[in-house]
Amino acid sequence: MSAASSTSLLGQLTALLGSEIVRADATALEAYSRDATPLFHGLPEVIVSPRNTEEVAKVVKFAADTKTPIIARGAGSNLCGATVPLSGGIVLSMANMKKILEISKSEALAVVQPGVTNIELDEAAAKDGLRFIPDPGSRNVSTIGGNVATSAGGLRGLKYGTTKNYVLGLEVVLGTGEILRTGGRLVKDVAGYDVTRLLVGSEGTLGVFTEITVALAPRPKTSKYGVAYFNDLAAAANAVDQIILSGIMPATLEFLDNTCIVAVEEFAKLGLDTKAGALLLFGDDGDETSVIPTVERMAEIAKVAPGCRGVTLAADVAAAEQLLYARRCSLPALARLGSLSILEDIAVPRPKMAEVVKRIEEIAQRFNLRIGTFGHAGDGNLHPTIVLDKDNVEEVKKSELALREIFNLAIEYGGTITGEHGVGSAKLPFLEGLIGPGNMELQRSIKNVFDPKGILNPGRLGS
Helix, strand or coil, X not given: CCHHHHHHHHHHXXXXXXXXHEECCHHHHHHCCCCCCCCCCCCCCEEECCCCHHHHXXXXXXXHHHCCCEEEECCCXXXXXXXXXXXXXXXXXXXXXXXXXXXXXXXXXXXXXXXXXXXXXXHHHHCCCEECCCECCCCCCCEHHHHHHHCCCECCHHHHCCHHHCEEEEEEEECCCCEEEEECCCCCCCCCCCHHHHHCCCCCCCEEEEEEEEECEECCCEEEEEEEEECCHHHHHHHHHXXXXXXXXXXXXXXXXXXXXXXXXXXXXXXXXXXXXXXXXXXXXXXXXXXXXXXHHHHXXXXXXXXXXXXXXXXXXXXXXXXXXXXXXXXXXXXXXXXXXXXXXXXXXXXXHHHHXXXXXXXXXXXXXXXXXXXXXXXXXXXXXXXXXXXXXXXXXHHHHHHHHHHHHHHHCCCECXXXXXXXXXXXXXXXXHHCHHHHHHHHHHHHHHXXXXXXXXXCCCC
């Protein structure tokens, strides 16, 4: 859009909504030109920060009438380029809609606006002995709206599921400006198509969430964690299989490869075994009478597994927090090793996990790249992370080629190009290869029903 039309857009939106929530200064436009995904950038023309559902509906209807692209955005912590305004237009910041509207202890649910952060909801629920289960790595900043838009996962996914398992109902503004309510407050409700579940994970392409009803769960009385070291990831993966086959479904079953172990130890000085080929973090939560024997049983399984170098159980809460920190700080630890880090997200069948990581290591060697892999061992969700020099054009190009091979590798092994981060812009070119042309056409048809003018997050899902 030209400078003149951009000025016109600012004027029209200011007249419609008032100057308090409409911005187009250079600082704001640049701040909203990126999310947490490297290598993606797009300058918006106007930033609008609505305060309620009615203002959201006004903005979306205006965008539909003028065929202006509109991108809903929370904290911008997503890792797939889903909220970068590649087509310019309006960025709809949900920062002003951050109220916890209700927490019902008796119903074990909460009603929130989309700008509430994951940790804010969890801490508020804790006052009633409840918790919000989804636990993404960016939980301190990621918003519930963003969680729902990408169906975020996290460390608790194996035992408890991901965001899609906890969304009961939505208030959403469709691409026409129409306000729609789906679902409600009930765990059991099979009346009509499950539109709520369709909207979860739609990455802002079908509607803008303005109110979200989520299920909460009882807060566990205790939790316990341990760490096991192995000669290589194949040995760690074997231990994971033995744990699952024994009938245990742990709350936490995470892994780091040697590159990650070394980076975390240099970063956090936790006393990790930097000679190990793989680290397996395991743990459970719930009632003390069941948690302690379960974690001790996992420790015994790991100890006798071939290739185990040693097992340590956390003696207290402080030690347990250190172990969890080792996993949570993997990305910042790796990021220190270069001026650019690209964290990716694939998932493969758990029995294939070790083989896929080995193939990723071969890709790293062939392209002469540093790739550390960590992730959720219990569900085969891998996070290969490339660390490089952002000013090295050749290295950046090699990273793009390496990631192409990694995405195709996931498809080759019967997996998926994204387990929890979303498709966004980064993986859209690989989506049809995964789901097939018939499914792609169906998704475009669905998009057209919810957003007939194609204004919502254009160039992503359904495009």
